[in-house]
Amino acid sequence: MTSTRGSVPAPDTSPLPARPRLIATDLDGTLLHDDKSVSDRTIAALERAEEAGIEVFFVTGRPARWMDVVSAHVHGHGMAICANGAAVVDLHSGGKLLTARPLDRAVALDVVGALRDAAPGTTFAVEQTTGINYEPTYPAFVQDPGATIATAEKLLRSDGTDDGAPVLKLLAHHPELTPDGFLALARTVAGDRATLTRSSPTALLEISGLGVSKASTLALCCAERSISSDEVVAFGDMPNDLEMLTWAGTSYAMGNAHPDVLAAASGRTVTNNEDGVAVVIEQILARL
Incomplete structure (x- = not known):
């Protein structure tokens, strides 16, 4: 996603490899x-x-x-x-x-619990190899109208609420925290279990398997x-x-x-x- 900072031209002295592959x-x-x-x-x-x-x-x-x-x-x-x-x-x-x-489902459930405790109001979406599903209060994906709507706990338990496909990443959204503040908090409480990052201008985190x-x-x-x-x-x-x-x-x-x-x-x-x-x-x- 883009931000609103000013542009800086690439100077002629920009570092470039002799022959990139x-x-x-x-x-x-x-x-x-x-x-x-x-x-x-x-x-x-x-x-x-x-x-x-x-x-x-x-x-x-x-x-x-x-x-x-x-x-x-x-x-x-x-x-x-x-x-x-x-x-x-x-x-x-x-x-x-x-x-x-993939992100292990048990690990994803641990991360969900940790973020619910640390940042009440967090809502989740689960990105699988077959598509995305999300919680009722999570911002809706207009590009994915066929998503299953359920709690993250149900979506991650493979109990018949989804197709059991591998989980690629977990998305966590908070309506009030700043994007960088939410990321710092999440890494503090769950950074030992998963890779947490962000690419949105909103407080939306992307959570992958540890080391991914x-x-x-x-x-x-x-x-x-x-x-x-x-x-x-x-x-x-x-x-x-x-x-x-x-x-x-x-x-x-x-x-x-x-x-x-x-x-x-x-x-x-x-x-x-x-x-x-x-x-x-x-x-x-x-x-x-």
Whole structure:
């Protein structure tokens, strides 16, 4: 998601590897404009990168079913990392699940209990490989009208209230706490059991299995291709991108990024609405 901070242009001295082999980019607030479109400039840059032999990975918190915004712009392998690293999917096959790194249901129930105690008023949604279900008072997903509505405890107990499909992540929403405050509190009470992060401008947390992140799944995918972190250029804007940006040899925070992302990345580009990813890709290609 994007924020309202001012943009900072990418200078000519931005850090760039001599010959990158892979570009890993977040989507919302990063590659996509605020209206969720992909600009012609960005489409052209992605295509030129692949033609130059640089693989492009979309690495996002989105589920596979919400990848239609970029599925037409995937070349080469067609793979994408979704749900903050909990799923690897093939966009050439309509989002077919290739790998899942699920959240254990018993652990998810423990986290639900801990957050209910620490932050009364928290409501939950359960993202599975088959779709999302959520509690009656959780903000409704207009893109998913067929969701099951029940308490998180019922949704997680595999007692006939769902299809028993693997849980990719748990979502926790609070109507009053600040986004960063809610994340800090949640990590204090449950950070030893799961990976907790956020990508929304609201107090909405994304909870995955312990050790599951964009970075850890990207590292596994790169290892399969004998690609080192030094050969990766990554882009992001929100806290769920932090591990990926610090793992990659070269990383860029968008001009609209969260302050923690701006501090962690090795470089900075312009905002998502100014095609900040395309700007850097063009610089990379010009230097090859």
